[in-house]
Amino acid sequence: MKPQVKKIILAPMEGVADELMRHLLTSLNNYDFCITEFVRIVDALLPKHVFQRICPELDNGCKTKSGTPLRMQLLGQEPEWMAENAVRAIEMGSHGIDINFGCPAKAVNKSKGGAVLLNEPEKIYQILSSIRSAVGTDDILSAKIRLGFTDASKLDEIVSAVESANANQLTIHARTKQDGYRPPAYWHFIAEIKAKYDIEIFANGEIWNKEDAYSCMSQSQTPNLMLGRGALAMPNLANVIKLDEAPMPWHELSSLLKQYSDLELQGDKSYYFSSRLKQWLRYLKLQYPQANTLFNAIKVLKNKDEILYQIDLVENT
Numbered sequence: 436m437k438p439q440v441k442k443i444i445l446a447p448m449e450g451v452a453d454e455l456m457r458h459l460l461t462s463l464n465n466y467d468f469c470i471t472e473f474v475r476i477v478d479a480l481l482p483k484h485v486f487q488r489i490c491p492e493l494d495n496g497c498k499t500k501s502g503t504p505l506r507m508q509l510l511g512q513e514p515e516w517m518a519e520n521a522v523r524a525i526e527m528g529s530h531g532i533d534i535n536f537g538c539p540a541k542a543v544n545k546s547k548g549g550a551v552l553l554n555e556p557e558k559i560y561q562i563l564s565s566i567r568s569a570v571g572t573d574d575i576l577s578a579k580i581r582l583g584f585t586d587a588s589k590l591d592e593i594v595s596a597v598e599s600a601n602a603n604q605l606t607i608h609a610r611t612k613q614d615g616y617r618p619p620a621y622w623h624f625i626a627e628i629k630a631k632y633d634i635e636i637f638a639n640g641e642i643w644n645k646e647d648a649y650s651c652m653s654q655s656q657t658p659n660l661m662l663g664r665g666a667l668a669m670p671n672l673a674n675v676i677k678l679d680e681a682p683m684p685w686h687e688l689s690s691l692l693k694q695y696s697d698l699e700l701q702g703d704k705s706y707y708f709s710s711r712l713k714q715w716l717r718y719l720k721l722q723y724p725q726a727n728t729l730f731n732a733i734k735v736l737k738n739k740d741e742i743l744y745q746i747d748l749v750e751n752t
């Protein structure tokens with residue numbers, strides 16, 4: 436029997452899943468919610484415009500244009516500053532708060548944020564409980580972790596810390612920091628946690644198609660998924676998993692790429708379209724051979740009309 440999916444979240448992806456991408460992907464799929472790119476917290480209460488820049492949807496009730504709610508993500512290590520900034524994000528309209536304990540970036544880990552905190556479950560507890568006390572119990576507090584820093588030996592302690600701090604949800608990217616983004620993802624670790632702790636869990640990592648989603652749900656024993664790069668590589672992946680839709684054919688994707696260029700025009704960032712399209716095609720290449728052809732045809736182009744011409748050319752060959 437095929438496993439039944441319950442909720443699907445669009446993953447936070449810094450520099451990729453920004454407002455425009457969130458808009459496109461949530462207009463194509465029934466995502467339950469999205470997590471924003473992270474806001475880096477050091478030792479200050481950040482001005483409102485910083486939150487606004489990461490999450491322009493705050494102006495729209497913190498929902499994408501198609502109505503999918505967003506939750507802001509914070510990354511940092513100082514419990515008090517994390518709590519103050521969490522309160523600000525909630526006051527500005529964020530649907531709950533997500534805390535990033537998975538970021539592998541050297542700069543972030545050096546200053547003791549992100550995945551390095553997986554070595555310090557006690558610190559994870561302090562950060563989450565400080566936020567929980569500050570925001571109260573009405574709002575969702577979620578955490579995003581990896582299995583550990585070098586191995587999964589502290590996973591139990593980490594999840595215990597998250598649960599004891601009264602967080603409501605936990606996403607587990609089923610790899611260690613050391614594993615980086617190398618396949619596979621070790622989904623079975625999630626099942627062990629699921630059996631022990633009473634917290635809503637989302638499984639994440641290496642879900643590229645419906646079959647991966649089913650294997651992940653069955654190995655992790657969880658019906659809730661978070662989709663990252665797979666959601667970029669197959670733009671209707673959430674609905675392929677949830678509603679048994681067929682993967683989007685290239686001719687529809689071609690129209691979507693053109694729609695992306697129109698949206699960008701309103702943003703008035705002249706180079707954005709060409710660089711972001713090339714970035715997106717790197718993921719699309721994993722599912723569509725036409726994306727590879729298009730990438731090669733536009734890799735030195737910057738002009739939007741020339742790029743649009745090439746999109747048509749590839750569509751009609």
Ligand SMILES: Cc1cc2nc3c(=O)[nH]c(=O)nc-3n(C[C@H](O)[C@H](O)[C@H](O)COP(=O)(O)O)c2cc1C
Nearest residue numbers: 446447448449472473535608640641642662663664
């Ligand atoms: C370009 C990129 C940026 C990311 N940025 C964030 C981020 O801001 N916050 C976070 O918690 N995870 C971030 N991640 C990790 C993803 O949310 C996700 O956990 C990871 O990609 C594994 O899922 P996947 O195999 O489905 O891609 C990022 C991943 C990528 C590829």
